[in-house]
Amino acid sequence: MRSPSLYSQDDPISAALKPPSSETESERAFRLEQEAEAKRVSEQIDEDLREERERLKKRKGDVKLLLLGQAESGKSTLQKQFQLMYKPHSIEQERSSWTSVIYFNVVHSLKHILNTLEAWDDSLDDEADTPDMNSVATSSRMKLNGNGISDQPSPSTSLMEQNGSLNGSPGGSLAHSEMTASTSNSGPSSGGPTQIANLRRRLSPLIATEAQLADRLSGGITVSGSGKGSVYVRSGWQARTIDKIRSKRPTAATEKKPRESESMDVPPDPLVQEIAQMLQACEEDIQELWSHPTVKGMLLKRRLKLDEWSEFFLKHISRVASPDYIPTTDDILHARIQTMGVAEHIFDVNIHGKLVTWHLYDVGGARGQRHTWVPYFDDANAIIFVAPVSAFDQYLEEDPRVNRIDDSLQLFTQVCSNALLKSVHLVLFLNKTDLLRAKLDKGLKVRKYITSFGERSNDYETVVQYFRAHFLQVHRRNNENRRVLYTHFTSVVDTKATQRIIGNVRDSIFRGYLQSAALV
Ligand SMILES: Nc1nc2c(ncn2[C@@H]2O[C@H](COP(=O)(O)OP(=O)(O)OP(=O)(O)O)[C@@H](O)[C@H]2O)c(=O)[nH]1
Numbered sequence: 001m002r003s004p005s006l007y008s009q010d011d012p013i014s015a016a017l018k019p020p021s022s023e024t025e026s027e028r029a030f031r032l033e034q035e036a037e038a039k040r041v042s043e044q045i046d047e048d049l050r051e052e053r054e055r056l057k058k059r060k061g062d063v064k065l066l067l068l069g070q071a072e073s074g075k076s077t078l079q080k081q082f083q084l085m086y087k088p089h090s091i092e093q094e095r096s097s098w099t100s101v102i103y104f105n106v107v108h109s110l111k112h113i114l115n116t117l118e119a120w121d122d123s124l125d126d127e128a129d130t131p132d133m134n135s136v137a138t139s140s141r142m143k144l145n146g147n148g149i150s151d152q153p154s155p156s157t158s159l160m161e162q163n164g165s166l167n168g169s170p171g172g173s174l175a176h177s178e179m180t181a182s183t184s185n186s187g188p189s190s191g192g193p194t195q196i197a198n199l200r201r202r203l204s205p206l207i208a209t210e211a212q213l214a215d216r217l218s219g220g221i222t223v224s225g226s227g228k229g230s231v232y233v234r235s236g237w238q239a240r241t242i243d244k245i246r247s248k249r250p251t252a253a254t255e256k257k258p259r260e261s262e263s264m265d266v267p268p269d270p271l272v273q274e275i276a277q278m279l280q281a282c283e284e285d286i287q288e289l290w291s292h293p294t295v296k297g298m299l300l301k302r303r304l305k306l307d308e309w310s311e312f313f314l315k316h317i318s319r320v321a322s323p324d325y326i327p328t329t330d331d332i333l334h335a336r337i338q339t340m341g342v343a344e345h346i347f348d349v350n351i352h353g354k355l356v357t358w359h360l361y362d363v364g365g366a367r368g369q370r371h372t373w374v375p376y377f378d379d380a381n382a383i384i385f386v387a388p389v390s391a392f393d394q395y396l397e398e399d400p401r402v403n404r405i406d407d408s409l410q411l412f413t414q415v416c417s418n419a420l421l422k423s424v425h426l427v428l429f430l431n432k433t434d435l436l437r438a439k440l441d442k443g444l445k446v447r448k449y450i451t452s453f454g455e456r457s458n459d460y461e462t463v464v465q466y467f468r469a470h471f472l473q474v475h476r477r478n479n480e481n482r483r484v485l486y487t488h489f490t491s492v493v494d495t496k497a498t499q500r501i502i503g504n505v506r507d508s509i510f511r512g513y514l515q516s517a518a519l520v
């Protein structure tokens, strides 16, 4: 057998690269010019890559800050607040790329509403066919929770058994009894099934764009077990979507560091333009569905559960569906896209007249993403652990038996007890306090989901202090080094309040940092 040779006449690559024998003088000159340009571009890419590696390297004196916490806790939203504070021009560069995320959030929410209505309709048909109404009502209602949020409380997990369970009765039946207690019918059958069928038909072309949008955002990457039809994105996705539109080969420089004038001259993405037109044409239908008495009734009775960002964008649909819609900063803060792996962001932070480079790591919080965190623990200076306290009535998408507060406490235990992190400055954000307040105002009872809450008063102050006490207890029990835990009650979509807190955190990290560096 002949061994292939680079110089072989038969080598397919050499043959393909060989100029045609009929090449004229001017064609040759053109070819050589093209080859020289290709070489220059390739060398520029190598140079950009080298610069990028150099830029990302943590130097002595830099601060390394990790944002940790479960999925949907608000880490990327907090990262956006850092960006707004320390690199506001980069938000401008990215602004247009958030349109596709927001359209995806809207389309996905509409699909969830229509699917839930359909499931409810089916369950009513089942009920009509079955003599044992009680048992069927229970099972059919559980089937309704298509967004991964189950109404069923989790059995106590190992962590909370160790640390004093929040959920006093394993497999407790309060939420279950809440589900079975109400048998009144607020399903679609009582509120104009023909109207809903018509809306479903008219909205179907818009809903059919969900997969394309997901593909555009994720770059075709799907994450197994992501449930709920979620889309995960890697660091630098904004620049990649822009590059895709330009149909240009992405370079390392555009992946990590969009050029200054980037967003201004981006040609419109045909897919996004098409969806914008559909949204405009469907705006009245979306309004009709959103204000439909059946939808309102099901939301009120919690037979339909919507994520906070769904409600936000549906409430603002007339603005989102308007021609030439450009996301506001508030829209960007409310947009939801899941982080895959670990995304690094670099900021120059002015601390009392001295510029310090901060490397901020925003991690993916879903259970399947947590193994990617550990390599970043080494030489970290500080952690902001983000725990959403509004999640007391929610269960993990990854494991619907686990209450989300319970999961946050387990994760916080792991962070506090990790040997690599034992000297790291620790900050706790008890986040989504605005949503907690709204849930309590609506009358949601904490004790129905967390039985150990007992007969305490269901007011905001009692509830947040109760959760805070549990996190403090975890910290106390895993605090060999007697480090301080700095706690803040936050709503990281609130820019003014969050930036004030970021200022406090920056000063406290810097004080600890100076002390540990023995500079004071
Ligand atoms: N109302 C309200 N919404 C919030 C708050 N914090 C985050 N959100 C919203 O919650 C959703 C999830 O927030 P993200 O920042 O994407 O969550 P994450 O922790 O980065 O999630 P992963 O990337 O999956 O780990 C987004 O739609 C945010 O706008 C808050 O304090 N209040």
Ligand SMILES: [Mg+2]
Pocket (backbone or CB within 6 Å): 075, 076, 077, 337, 338, 339, 362, 363, 364, 365
């Ligand atoms: Mg994130």
